[in-house]
Amino acid sequence: MSHRIVNLTVRDVRFPTSDEHHGSDAMHTDPDYSTAYVVLEADSGLKGFGITFTLGRGTDIVVCAVEALAKLVVGKSLQEIVGDFRGFYRLLTSDGQMRWLGPEKGVIHLATAAVLNAVWDLWARAEGKPLWKLLVDMDPKQIVSCIDFRYITDALTEEEALDILVKAKEGKQLREEQMLKQGYPAYTTSCAWLGYSDEKLRELCTEALKNGWTKFKVKVGADLEDDIRRCRLIRQMIGPENTLMIDANQRWDVAEAISWVTRLAEFKPLWIEEPTCPDDILGHAAIAKALAPHGIGVATGEQCHNRVMFKQLLQASALQFVQIDSCRVGSVNENLAVMLMAHKFQVPVCPHAGGVGLCELVQHLILYDYICISASLSSRMCEYVDHLHEHFTSPVVIGDAHYMPPTDPGYSCEMLESSVQLYQYPGGDVWKHKSKK
Structure with a gap:
């Protein structure tokens, strides 16, 4: 089954943890633990869930960023994505216009994480495994194919990772x-x-x-x-x-x-x-x-x-x-x-x-x-x-x-x-x- 993604929704969910000083530190004195909560829906009826973590104010900005990425995800099948996961990762992080907001950092990267977390969740559910077991059972070559080695080959090559x-x-x-x-x-x-x-x-x-x-x-x-x-x-x-x-x-x-x-x-x-x-x-x-x-x-x-x-x-x-x-x-x-x-x-x-x-x-x-x-x-x-x-x-x-x-x-x-x-x-x-x- 292809599990074609037909819809993406994202919601701003916040917990008032600042009321009791939970999470407080020297720089973040009043955090309200929050998340941009993503749900991917496939035509098979399967759903994938993903989050990215925030501290309250600004979660709405991440939600907007997720919505901007949605068009790169909706319409694709799970098989299409995981069959070339490196390519899909680059698609999300290298959009010719949106990458200017990063690239690969800040709000746009938090949004990317939320979307990709949902994709991995969908994949693990489709295989009937917890994610860690999905990863453990994958062949090393398949793991390496999920990674974008661009910009890091001076520290780690694809061959070294495989080894x-x-x-x-x-x-x-x-x-x-x-x-x-x-x-x-x-x-x-x-x-x-x-x-x-x-x-x-x-x-x-x-x-x-x-x-x-x-x-x-x-x-x-x-x-x-x-x-x-x-x-x-x-x-x-x-x-x-x-x-x-x-x-x-x-x-x-x-x-x-x-x-x-x-x-x-x-x-x-x-x-x-x-x-x-x-x-x-x-x-x-x-x-x-x-x-x-x-x-x-x-x-x-x-x-x-x-x-x-x-x-x-x-x-x-x-x-x-x-x-x-x-x-x-x-x-x-x-x-x-x-x-x-x-x-x-x-x-x-x-x-x-x-x-x-x-x-x-x-x-x-x-x-x-x-x-x-x-x-x-x-x-x-x-x-x-x-x-x-x-x-x-x-x-x-x-x-x-x-x-x-x-x-x-x-x-x-x-x-x-x-x-x-x-x-x-x-x-x-x-x-x-x-x-x-």
Whole structure:
């Protein structure tokens, strides 16, 4: 069956998470976790669901961008798309007029991710498999054919990518069985949003420890003395044996980042995440070099525009942890390129997640990375945030601080229609009620 796409709809869905400071950090003090929610309808009756993550205001702009891309998708069959997925990826990212709005970055790339996420979901559903299993079962040549190697062949060629995948076939079945049994290691960010009180930090941290969490991330960057106090509080609670990471969400200049994090070195953070402007590759390199004697690595990627920026970060030794995001770059296709480059440069992938549906999406990517690319869990873990999973038809499952592989067909980002209608902006009941206050 061809599954010809006959319609694309996109809706602006927002959750008022700013009311309780969920997601708050030094740069994003009042986020309302939101998504541009895409549904593809095929003539067979099958549907594909895709999202891209936003923080409230501006989601309507992404919706407009998705609508502008719709004409490149509607009318094509799934078979036609996946038969030349690289060509289809270039069609979306290289439109002679719309690429001027990017190219391959910003709002237009967020919209591209939403559309492509829906295409991958449709494909996985058509095959009756969860996306990670669809990827794992694909031949290495077919995986490579989904990737656009344009602009990155100086760091990773198509032949090198194929060689990585072929070599990783050894032990692949055992790793898949291991994941099904044990799951993929996770860390939590839910305990230490910047807007939380000390009382709430203690309460959430105590609960997390009881539930088996051993890796914790703390938001920093607004006030140094407050950061010292909060990091001391968290470190005392989790003890010296557990892992602590810190995240500044792009708050500092380069010299300021080095000075600030040096002051926090006593708390033994594994990494400083997004210490400066996400576009500043050489700045990240300078910070990484300066902090290396303290045993602190640099992590970044959640706002890295595309595979080319990841290429340069890797080439410049500017990061020690690659943080792919399921919606910032061009969906699975581009994340495959980034994961393969990270493997070549021997830098572990520790994805960004949380938000709306990011955990649901990224679990598929980390499973594929371990089973078919890296074949290693050394220094690897994936972010987890315990918000909004109840709005999805196949919510993420965490067991003993591990992501357990999803079993439902698709990419796990179909939302409950009741939630979509309730939180759709501005006409959903939640937002109608808030506007009356």
